[in-house]
Amino acid sequence: MLLKTEDELIDFAYDTFLDGAQKELEPADQILFAMQFEDRGAVDIVDLSNDWPASVAMGINDNDYCELHIGLVDGQDVLNDVFGRVLVKKKANDKFIHILWKTE
Secondary structure, eight states, rough: OOOOOHHHHHHHHHHHHHHHHHHHHHHHHHHHHHHHHHHHEEEEOOOOOHHHHHHSOOOOOOTTTEEEEEEEHHHHHHEEEEEEEEEEOTTTOOOOOOEETOOO
16 A cells, blocks of 8 residues: 655645635634744644544544644744644545644
């Protein structure tokens, strides 16, 4: 099975996040993200959280899925203001994605 690279996972998650951000984020968060992302923005691949099955109603595992966080880092480069938690399938050409937005 051909898998997406880390760069492909990040690009797919970030592009999809940007497509929905204006609709899903509060106006203040949209402004903060837009103004700060160039200097403090980050898209990090993180360990898969255990709470995804409650959101997507299916079995989730590390072999098939990847979780990413999109947001802003603090002065110590810790991503502490997460605007979206993103779940994507690792399989190449699989367009599955689910985003838990900051407002949720």
